[in-house]
Structure formats: C-alpha cells, structure tokens
Amino acid sequence: MKSKKSIMTSAVRSNTKTMSTQGSLSVSSHLDFVQGQYANNGRDMPPGKCVINHNAKGYIVWWYIVAFSAVISGVFTPLALAFFPGIRYAEIPLDCVFYTDMIVTFFVSVNVHGWNIRSNYGIFREYISFYFWIDLLAIIPFELMIEDEWGSFLRLFRLLRLRRLFPLFKKAEKSPLCNYTLVSICKYFSMAAYYGHWNACIFYELARLNHFGSNTWVSICVPGLENRGIGAQYLTSLYWAFSTQTTVGYGDISPQSDSERLWGIIYVFVNLLLTAYILGGLHTPLSNMRNHAQHLSNNVHAATWRVETFQKVTPTHTERRRERRGRWG
Structure with a gap:
C-alpha cells in the first residue's frame, strides 16, 4: 500500500509533466503561427526582381535628394498659397521628384523589426x-483640380512630404558621427519653426480670401499692409504667429473675422500639444548635456587636485645653498 504522501507526490509530478508538455506545445504552435505570418507577409520569400538594397550608396544619395526636396516643399508650399496665389506650376519639378520616389519605393528593400x-x-x-x-495625398495637384480659392487649402497636403525627414533625424541620432544632443535640438526647433511659418502663411491667407475687408485683421490691426511688399506682409504675419506660439500674445494683432478666430482656436490647441511634445523630447538631450558637463567638471577638479598634491617642484642647486645659508646664518 502506498502512503498518502507518496500518492500526492506522484500526482504533483504527473500534473507538472502535463503542464510542461502543454506549455511546449503552445510555444511551438505560437512560433509556427508567427513564422507563417511572416512568410505570408513576404518576409521569408526569395528576393524579387529589380530590388534595390536600402543601404546601397546610390539609393542613400537619392534619399537625401528627396529629403532636401521635402524641406523646400515644406517652406515654399505655404508661401505660394498666401503670397504667390497666381503661381500654379512652380512646384512641378518637386512633384516630379516625389512621383519618381513613389515608384522607386516599390523596388526598395525594407527593414521591419529586424527582417530584411x-x-x-x-x-x-x-x-x-x-x-x-500619405504619399498619394502629398502629390495630388489639388490647385489644378479645384478652381475655388478656398479649395486651394487642399494643396497643404503637400506638407505630408516632411514625413521623410523623421527617418533622417532618427538615423542621425543613432550615428556615432553626429552629436545626439545637437541633432535632437535641431529636430525640435525645426518643428517649432515650421509650425510658426505655416500658421503665419495661413493667417495672412485668411485675410486675403476675405479680400482684406473691414472685418479682417489686416484692415483693423495693420491698415494698408496689403499694399506693402511681400517681406513686410510675411514678417507681420510671422510676428503674430510666434508671439502666439510662445504664449506672449502682445495683443496688437488679433483675429477679427469668424474664420480667423476659428483658426486661432485650432492654432492654440495644436500648439499646446506640440509644445508638450517638444519639451518632453528636449528633456533627455538637455539632461545628457548637463550630466556630461558635470562629469567633465569633476574630471577637471580631480586632475587639478592630483597636480597640486603630487607634483613637486625640485629645487635647484643654488636654491638649496641659499636655504642652507639661511638656516645656519
């Protein structure tokens, strides 16, 4: 007869063995499912025809050309909307670059979660x-398809081209040749500068679409601005945008019409989110800079202490003779 203790021990062992078997089966089935999913997505398939390696030097050069074109498009598109409304074909060369890039992207290898x-x-x-x-919305020529002036705002979808800059900044932050702190600061300040530039152009465009009537900010706050040069018009709009973006708000320029007030509400709300994102992103690089400065200061103090403590100046023979004469009179 088996004792009660031996029966309980054998039962526990059998249950443990069953659980381990089920666990191994569940893990293996999960791995099979994941491998099958990756295979269905094309990750385990053989290389296709005319596929370009994303690390090839030629494609990297093309990638920088596209990123530079995105920077120009992010600056010129709002300017053309507000201050050069008659220009409709100036962005065709930039559009051709992004048309070509969309076609090329279908033949460039992709690295997803370590899978090439x-x-x-x-x-x-x-x-x-x-x-x-996103790229499709960014290349549609809305200004040629819609004749309405308010429909011209759809050309701002071209600003989606700036999404190509995020991989560039991410690659620069990870590169050992670049300073992570400086790259991060440039990235976040570029975001703030772009946002202020866009809103300055849109703010002036709202007054222009209302034909600079008596209820617009131009006619009330800055009379005669529409007759001045483009430089003065842009600088005044940029002044309002950055004074609002930095929450200073002097009050000398303020929205007057309903459309301007509506845009002011949207602008301030998005600015709160953007400011929180930028401040949160700047915390890490600025903390690293402070820690690096503190570490450098500690090293300097330690080196100074070693020099003052251990470095002894050996007296010359003449100084020793003078010291003896001084002692013995």
Missing part, C-alpha cells in the same frame, strides 16, 4: 499598408 524584406510582394504589402496613402 526583399521580395516584391513583401515590399508592396509594407508600403501599401500605410505610407503609400
């Missing part, structure tokens, strides 16, 4: 899932 996707189906699936639609 080189099959045509996998590249197509990854691009069409999200970024394709």
Whole structure:
C-alpha cells in the first residue's frame, strides 16, 4: 500500500509533466503561427526582381535628394498659397521628384523589426499598408483640380512630404558621427519653426480670401499692409504667429473675422500639444548635456587636485645653498 504522501507526490509530478508538455506545445504552435505570418507577409520569400538594397550608396544619395526636396516643399508650399496665389506650376519639378520616389519605393528593400524584406510582394504589402496613402495625398495637384480659392487649402497636403525627414533625424541620432544632443535640438526647433511659418502663411491667407475687408485683421490691426511688399506682409504675419506660439500674445494683432478666430482656436490647441511634445523630447538631450558637463567638471577638479598634491617642484642647486645659508646664518 502506498502512503498518502507518496500518492500526492506522484500526482504533483504527473500534473507538472502535463503542464510542461502543454506549455511546449503552445510555444511551438505560437512560433509556427508567427513564422507563417511572416512568410505570408513576404518576409521569408526569395528576393524579387529589380530590388534595390536600402543601404546601397546610390539609393542613400537619392534619399537625401528627396529629403532636401521635402524641406523646400515644406517652406515654399505655404508661401505660394498666401503670397504667390497666381503661381500654379512652380512646384512641378518637386512633384516630379516625389512621383519618381513613389515608384522607386516599390523596388526598395525594407527593414521591419529586424527582417530584411526583399521580395516584391513583401515590399508592396509594407508600403501599401500605410505610407503609400500619405504619399498619394502629398502629390495630388489639388490647385489644378479645384478652381475655388478656398479649395486651394487642399494643396497643404503637400506638407505630408516632411514625413521623410523623421527617418533622417532618427538615423542621425543613432550615428556615432553626429552629436545626439545637437541633432535632437535641431529636430525640435525645426518643428517649432515650421509650425510658426505655416500658421503665419495661413493667417495672412485668411485675410486675403476675405479680400482684406473691414472685418479682417489686416484692415483693423495693420491698415494698408496689403499694399506693402511681400517681406513686410510675411514678417507681420510671422510676428503674430510666434508671439502666439510662445504664449506672449502682445495683443496688437488679433483675429477679427469668424474664420480667423476659428483658426486661432485650432492654432492654440495644436500648439499646446506640440509644445508638450517638444519639451518632453528636449528633456533627455538637455539632461545628457548637463550630466556630461558635470562629469567633465569633476574630471577637471580631480586632475587639478592630483597636480597640486603630487607634483613637486625640485629645487635647484643654488636654491638649496641659499636655504642652507639661511638656516645656519
């Protein structure tokens, strides 16, 4: 007869063995599912035809050209909307760059979670899932399709091209050749500068669409601004944008019409979110800079203490003779 203790021990061992077997089966089935999912997405498929390596030097040069074109487009598109409304074909060269880039992207390998996707189906699936639609909105010539002046605001979808700058900043932050703190500061200050530039152009465009009537900020706050040069018009609009963005708000320029007030509400609300994002992002690089300065200061103090403590100046023979004469009179 088995004792009660031995029966309980054998039962526990059998349950443990069953649980371990079920656990191994569940883990293996999960791994099979994940591998099958990756295979279905094209990650395990053989390389496709005419696929370009995303680390190739030629493609990296093209990538920098596209990023530079995005920077120009982010500056020129709002300017053309507000201050050069008659220009409709000036952005065609930039549009051609992004048309070409969309076609090239279908043949460039993609690195997703450590998987280098080189099959045509996998590249197509990854691009069409999200970024394709953003790039498509950014290349549609709305100003040629819609004659209405208010419809010209749709050309601001071109600003979505700036999404190509985020991988550039991310790569620069990880590069050992670049200073992480300086790159991060440049990134966040560029975001603030772009946001102020866009809102300055939109604020002036709202007054222009109302034909600088008596209820616009131009006619009430800055009379005669529409007859001055483009430089004065842009500088005045930029002054309002940055005084509002920095929460200074002098009050000498303020929204007057309903459309201007509505845009002012949207501008302030988005500015709160952007300011919180920028301050949160700047905390890490500025903390690293302070820690680096403190570490450097500690090293300098330690080196100074060593020099003052251990470095002894050896007296010359003449100084020793003078010292002896002084002692013995």
